[in-house]
Amino acid sequence: MLLLPSRNAICLSVWEGKNRSWEKTMNKQISVLTGVGLGAGLMYFLDPEGGRRRRRTVLDKCGAFQRDTAGSIRGLARHAGNQARGAVHQTLHVFDRESVADEVLVERVRAALGRATSHPGAIEVAAQDGRVVLTGQVVADDMPAILRGISRVRGAAAVDNRLEVHEDPQGVPSLQGN
Numbered sequence: 001m002l003l004l005p006s007r008n009a010i011c012l013s014v015w016e017g018k019n020r021s022w023e024k025t026m027n028k029q030i031s032v033l034t035g036v037g038l039g040a041g042l043m044y045f046l047d048p049e050g051g052r053r054r055r056r057t058v059l060d061k062c063g064a065f066q067r068d069t070a071g072s073i074r075g076l077a078r079h080a081g082n083q084a085r086g087a088v089h090q091t092l093h094v095f096d097r098e099s100v101a102d103e104v105l106v107e108r109v110r111a112a113l114g115r116a117t118s119h120p121g122a123i124e125v126a127a128q129d130g131r132v133v134l135t136g137q138v139v140a141d142d143m144p145a146i147l148r149g150i151s152r153v154r155g156a157a158a159v160d161n162r163l164e165v166h167e168d169p170q171g172v173p174s175l176q177g178n
Contacts, residue, residue: 093154100155102127108153109134116149117142122174123163130157137164137174 045051045058100108105127113120123136123146132150143165150159169175 100130102129105130105132105153105155108155109150112149112153113146116145119169119175127156130155131160132156132158133160133162135162137166137172139169139175140165140167 045055047054106125109125109127109132110120113123113125117123117138119138119142123134123138126133126135132153134146134150138146143163146163147159147161150156166172166175
């Protein structure tokens, strides 16, 4: 019995042959280009007139890059450590209902207001035995962020909201400017 190759097998072998010759040609071209690039680089750095300065410049830049990278890595590691320490601290004190001095509580609330509203100076803050009293004027758009921020303040047991809410800051002196 005589087995003849099918038409697909012949086409595939012809295609593979063409593919291999193309790969060999590309490999030769890549080798030539690599050699030319290497030669030009060596000429550039081994030049008797300016090569020494060029080598020194490259070494200086590599050293600066290494120092910058090491500093960045140290900074990132320090930041990650601080974040982890803060997360552990917050986790340990999530269920604490600690008694906080009223002055400390007022300052914590003021800090939260500074992050929550564009006009924190328009709000007066008072605290007594963990109860926070807010008075003053605010823009309506800032109210959700203010209440959310104060609810997260450690030591604030309750919030007495006596804020005067304005839809538009126009005509309200304490809400003008930045």
